[in-house]
Amino acid sequence: MDDDSPTRRWRLRTELPLGIASMLFLAAYAAHVLAHGMPEWGRRICLAVIAATWAMFIGDYLVRWRLSGRGLGFVRSHGLDTLVVVLPLLRPLWIVRLYDAVLDRRGEPRLPLYTRVMFYAGIAVLLLGFAGALAVYQAEYTAPGATIRTFGDSVWWACSTLATVGYGDVTPVTVRGRVVAVVMMACGLALLGAVTGSFSSWLLQVFAREGDREKPPES
Incomplete structure (x- = not known):
């Protein structure tokens, strides 16, 4: 029987947007660090993108935590997701999950x-x-x-x-x-x-x- 739980439906809806958000985060962070001569308005845009993507990951984490109904058990069983929210360094790893998200939508063999x-x-x-x-x-x-x-x-x-x-x-x-x-x-x-x-x-x-x-x- 296919898993049609609210958590799975939420995951299928959000994995692609979160993967794109990861790419935006990495691009904005790279520009912020490497473009030393960037004007102040450009630097503010980069910081806004970084903050917005972080807010997206926090919101997704809280929604999935609530949908799971498992309390602290969700935190223990989703260690990588927790680290991605806490440590910005790991946030680009979410891009890897784009592969599964695309295949889930197309129904292609893995x-x-x-x-x-x-x-x-x-x-x-x-x-x-x-x-x-x-x-x-x-x-x-x-x-x-x-x-x-x-x-x-x-x-x-x-x-x-x-x-x-x-x-x-x-x-x-x-x-x-x-x-x-x-x-x-x-x-x-x-x-x-x-x-x-x-x-x-x-x-x-x-x-x-x-x-x-x-x-x-x-x-």
Whole structure:
């Protein structure tokens, strides 16, 4: 039986708008951080877009919390949604859910599970890396004694952090930058584990099928 609950209906109506809001948030945040010569009116527009998208996510979270009727149980079982509302750095990850939202509307078959996990993880790494690089650059480039002075330095740092390599040639020195670093380290480990686990499971499945084919028929 298809799930026709109010929560599902609300989710189907809002996932696409929230995915678009995530893209607007990322674009406005990037312009706010990187466009140093932006006029004041442009900066105010960027801040208004950031605030409006944040309000959309908070409103969606509160509505789904109320529709669930589960009280604090909803918060515990929707950890990522809670973090997306609290931590702006994770908000662009909502773009990943656009894939499911589009397929739900079209009723098309989804990719195999292993492919989906690796696809989602790859997109999440790109989005998280870009957002993290923006956040660290904003916190670091004017800080005394900072080694991250350009956005290129920040991108290099984000790549080495998400890859769990951590060369140490450029590191954040501000409290805000180090908080972002901790979040990115945790996300990098989780995404790396998801991709590695899915790839290993896929290989085991392939080898198992090949072993079944090579098995001689019983007489």
